[in-house]
Amino acid sequence: MSVANAHPLILIVCAVIGSGAITSLVSWLLRKLDQRRDLERAIEASPTIRRLELEIYRQSLFLPTMSRMQHEHQLDAGKAYTEHGGNGAGHVRYQQLANDYRRRLEADNWNYP
Known part of the structure; x- marks a missing residue:
């Protein structure tokens, strides 16, 4: 891949990272994991x-x-x-x-x- 072709790809990656999309995705995944752990604990204690x-x-x-x-x-x-x-x-x-x-x-x- 040449530098000229990679340049737009770098811009897109930087835009996604800078927009907070990654942070939102990671936060969402962590919430889902916490919910699953809470559910497992509730089942275990039932x-x-x-x-x-x-x-x-x-x-x-x-x-x-x-x-x-x-x-x-x-x-x-x-x-x-x-x-x-x-x-x-x-x-x-x-x-x-x-x-x-x-x-x-x-x-x-x-x-x-």
């Missing part, structure tokens, strides 16, 4: 969402264990369940799964009925 999460983890815990991969997934769900305040039968089931996994690991027995 008691309804919390109850739904606990229920999903609990349902996963009580599924019949059919494979090592599922067993490991159930252990992850049990950990999340207890960390989110779940207790009672779900907590007992998590302990049963953890004990069974430890036993299978020691015996190298990954055959599930």
Whole structure:
């Protein structure tokens, strides 16, 4: 690109930067990001969402264990369940799964009925 051809392009770029268009665009993007973070925080703090999460983890815990991969997934769900305040039968089931996994690991027995 020659200097003569680049000159109008430089003028356009300088005009856009000087007009504040970039500042307006960046400000708009930052506002959108803040709104999204606020929404995510509101969802995270929602008691309804919390109850739904606990229920999903609990349902996963009580599924019949059919494979090592599922067993490991159930252990992850049990950990999340207890960390989110779940207790009672779900907590007992998590302990049963953890004990069974430890036993299978020691015996190298990954055959599930």
